[in-house]
Amino acid sequence: MANRIARAGGALxxxxxxxxxxxxxGTGTDGGTDAAGCTPSDGPVTLDFTTWLPGMExxxxxxxxxxxxxxxKVQTGPNGLGGTYKNFFNQIEAGNAPDLGQIxxxxxxxxxxxxGVVNIAECAGVMDAQDDFIDxxxxxxxxxxxxxxxxxxxxxxPEALFYRADLFEQAGIAIPTTWDEYAxxxxxxxxxxGYITNFSQSDINAFAGLVWQAxxxxxxxDGEAWDVTLxxxxxxxxxxxxxxxxxxxxxxxxxxxxxxxxxxxxxxxVWSWVSAVWGANSITSGAPDTxxxxxxxxxxxxxxxxxxxxxxxxxSTAVLKGSEHPYEAAQFALWxxxxxxxxxxxxxTANIYPATKTGxxxxxxxxxxxxxxxxxxxxxxxxxxxxxxxxxxxxxxxTQVYTDVADGFSGAISGSSTLTDALKxxxxxxxxxxxxxxxxxxE
Amino acid sequence: xxxxxTSATKKHQGPRESLFSRSGAMLxxxxxxxxxxxxxxxxxxxxxxxxxxFTSSAPLWFADFNLIENIxxxxxxxxxxxFQWMLNSILYAGAGAAVATLFATMMGYALAKYSFPGxxxxxxxxxxxxxxxxxALALPLFLVFSQVGATNTFWSVFLPSIxxxxxxxxxxxxxTSSVPDELVEAARIDGSGEIRTFFTVATRLMTPxxxxxxxxxxxxxxxxxxxxxxxxxxxxxxxxxxGLYIWNSQVNQIPEIRAYVSSAHCCRSSRSSxxxxxxxxxxxxx
Numbered sequence: 001m002a003n004r005i006a007r008a009g010g011a012l013x014x015x016x017x018x019x020x021x022x023x024x025x026g027t028g029t030d031g032g033t034d035a036a037g038c039t040p041s042d043g044p045v046t047l048d049f050t051t052w053l054p055g056m057e058x059x060x061x062x063x064x065x066x067x068x069x070x071x072x073k074v075q076t077g078p079n080g081l082g083g084t085y086k087n088f089f090n091q092i093e094a095g096n097a098p099d100l101g102q103i104x105x106x107x108x109x110x111x112x113x114x115x116g117v118v119n120i121a122e123c124a125g126v127m128d129a130q131d132d133f134i135d136x137x138x139x140x141x142x143x144x145x146x147x148x149x150x151x152x153x154x155x156x157x158p159e160a161l162f163y164r165a166d167l168f169e170q171a172g173i174a175i176p177t178t179w180d181e182y183a184x185x186x187x188x189x190x191x192x193x194g195y196i197t198n199f200s201q202s203d204i205n206a207f208a209g210l211v212w213q214a215x216x217x218x219x220x221x222d223g224e225a226w227d228v229t230l231x232x233x234x235x236x237x238x239x240x241x242x243x244x245x246x247x248x249x250x251x252x253x254x255x256x257x258x259x260x261x262x263x264x265x266x267x268x269x270v271w272s273w274v275s276a277v278w279g280a281n282s283i284t285s286g287a288p289d290t291x292x293x294x295x296x297x298x299x300x301x302x303x304x305x306x307x308x309x310x311x312x313x314x315x316s317t318a319v320l321k322g323s324e325h326p327y328e329a330a331q332f333a334l335w336x337x338x339x340x341x342x343x344x345x346x347x348x349t350a351n352i353y354p355a356t357k358t359g360x361x362x363x364x365x366x367x368x369x370x371x372x373x374x375x376x377x378x379x380x381x382x383x384x385x386x387x388x389x390x391x392x393x394x395x396x397x398x399t400q401v402y403t404d405v406a407d408g409f410s411g412a413i414s415g416s417s418t419l420t421d422a423l424k425x426x427x428x429x430x431x432x433x434x435x436x437x438x439x440x441x442x443e
Numbered sequence: 444x445x446x447x448x449t450s451a452t453k454k455h456q457g458p459r460e461s462l463f464s465r466s467g468a469m470l471x472x473x474x475x476x477x478x479x480x481x482x483x484x485x486x487x488x489x490x491x492x493x494x495x496x497f498t499s500s501a502p503l504w505f506a507d508f509n510l511i512e513n514i515x516x517x518x519x520x521x522x523x524x525x526f527q528w529m530l531n532s533i534l535y536a537g538a539g540a541a542v543a544t545l546f547a548t549m550m551g552y553a554l555a556k557y558s559f560p561g562x563x564x565x566x567x568x569x570x571x572x573x574x575x576x577x578x579a580l581a582l583p584l585f586l587v588f589s590q591v592g593a594t595n596t597f598w599s600v601f602l603p604s605i606x607x608x609x610x611x612x613x614x615x616x617x618x619t620s621s622v623p624d625e626l627v628e629a630a631r632i633d634g635s636g637e638i639r640t641f642f643t644v645a646t647r648l649m650t651p652x653x654x655x656x657x658x659x660x661x662x663x664x665x666x667x668x669x670x671x672x673x674x675x676x677x678x679x680x681x682x683x684x685x686g687l688y689i690w691n692s693q694v695n696q697i698p699e700i701r702a703y704v705s706s707a708h709c710c711r712s713s714r715s716s717x718x719x720x721x722x723x724x725x726x727x728x729x
Contacts, residue, residue: 048676050676052689052692052693054521054693075595075676075677075678076676076678076689077672077676077689078672078688078689078692079692079693082688082689082692083672083673086673087672087673087676090582090585090586090673091589091594093586094585094586094589094590094594095589096589096592096594098676259497259502263499266499267499285494288494288495288499289495289499
């Protein structure tokens with residue numbers, strides 16, 4: 001018996017050593033090719049694609065069937081900030097990153113600054129695709145550089161106003177078209193015992209969407225150094241506006257994405273939500289009892305008669321540093337984000353809203369939804385998408401910005417500080433963080 | 444006959460506490476029990492609800508009973524991926540803990556029974572290893588496994604799991620006190636080799652310690668989240684902790700998986716909590 005155990009133990013060791021050496025002959029760890037040499041590889045290639053969109057295998061299967069020589073293997077992980085971005089950076093460092101990765105627009109500058117994404121401008125068809133995509137998404141992936149494309153836009157989150165049509169009508173409130181009217185409506189609704197909306201202390205990118213709509217900028221890069229303007233006049237104006245609503249207890253402050261928050265909408269306590277197109281899913285699942293009573297209108301405006309819109313969220317598909325097949329990877333990324341069949345597949349499995357100009361024409365977006373009283377809400381979002389300011393730029397340290405500003409915002413919610421102060425503090429901390437990361441900042 | 448017995452037991456119990464302090468203690472215990480059980484109760488109740496009731500009905504009581512339906516949906520979602528994850532977790536944790544126990548026991552036995560130069564230094568280094576959190580080692584391990592191209596494999600999670608410095612510590616302490624030198628000596632005189640002595644004599648005496656090491660290591664591997672997060676990209680290799688975390692991070696995209704996540708958590712936690720209670724019981728024995 002003793003011998004048997006000893007032998008088993010030895011065999012196990014042997015197996016593990018064999019497995020290790022077998023694996024080491026797999027993926028190579030050589031550096032990638034430069035964009036200048038974006039040429040097809042010889043022979044069949046296999047691409048790894050890491051994304052957290054569920055059901056991406058379906059879209060990849062369509063591609064794999066049509067392209068036997070370029071097989072795409074889908075790998076998954078948690079959402080970007082949940083760990084996948086960290087993994088990408090670790091893998092780039094170790095030289096075994098996947099060929100393709102999903103990167104949200106607000107994280108892309110970080111990858112650009114750390115040289116983690118490949119410039120695919122020279123790859124066939126990439127520059128020609130510019131006209132297929134909504135203008136602002138293209139500037140997100142080029143950073144305004146000439147002859148540079150660092151990713152292919154995938155989806156967007158144009159914003160509009162979700163509101164309880166039934167409650168607004170009962171209270172005799174016209175749908176607010178300006179932020180002033182919105183604040184007035186907030187008072188009426190508060191008198192009725194409800195809240196017009198919920199102010200989230202944690203969704204800093206949603207707040208950025210509001211600043212985006214107000215034509216504000218948080219970051220700018222002149223090619224050499226960054227300007228940080230978290231406390232720009234537009235940004236401060238938006239912060240002051242919401243601070244006013246908070247001071248008068250006109251907005252709820254439920255922690256976002258919790259059951260409490262869902263319940264606020266489900267119970268009719270909270271009447272409206274300025275959110276992105278994907279917010280339709282959140283509200284449909286979070287407030288099932290209110291089905292049929294919602295409607296969507298364009299965002300309230302700062303200037304009457306304008307039609308500016310903000311954006312919240314959206315991803316791109318990037319070729320990561322170290323990929324040995326940038327040409328094939330770029331071809332797949334292009335196909336994935338422009339081909340109607342691929343877009344329809346991703347919409348079916350992951351509810352994505354495409355970044356292409358014609359993406360809104362998909363059959364899935366042409367019907368009215370029962371949850372919204374039969375309204376075709378995607379018409380509103382398609383119109384909003386065309387109005388998003390193309391010049392908005394994300395900074396290279398957004399994770400830090402979100403954390404620091406959220407800290408300040410929770411202080412404002414508890415009354416110990418203000419949103420404007422939070423932006424000022426965030427401004428300074430961002431500059432410090434960028435300097436610490438050896439990123440040039442203009443002061 | 445019965446009278447002396449009662450008086451003896453009474454004497455044994457010591458002075459009788461007042462009703463007030465006893466009920467006070469019971470109250471504190473009851474509140475603690477309630478506090479610890481409510482989340483588990485909530486999880487179970489949540490797993491029985493459909494998506495609509497999940498937000499709209501009372502969180503701590505049943506609405507329409509959908510548990511079976513939820514579990515069936517969970518089983519069907521992505522071709523039963525959840526059960527693959529459970530299986531992976533059992534494999535990582537079960538096989539990993541078994542090998543870790545063997546290694547730790549061997550080393551603990553060697554440290555206890557053989558005197559050689561550097562023994563204490565070696566032991567102190569191992570003891571220091573107890574203090575290094577697994578999280579801190581995950582990234583260096585990733586870089587090492589990248590060098591040999593073994594990331595995103597079963598081995599990238601399994602191999603680091605078979606190391607248990609705490610197990611070595613426990614095995615050494617236990618071997619010192621429970622395996623008499625005379626017995627080892629006697630085995631040698633009878634012609635038994637060192638390896639045979641270890642497997643036939645020492646392990647018999649060290650079984651309680653081995654069970655404890657196994658259970659501790661099982662729970663450690665089961666709950667180890669960071670290492671698989673960094674190492675794995677292929678969802679077929681995920682342990683259940685990582686898989687559920689990923690599903691949870693997709694809830695905004697696919698609202699319907701919310702019900703799966705809560706029922707999955709329910710299945711998972713009932714399993715691991717029964718294990719951890721088994722573990723604490725055996726810990727007391729060991």
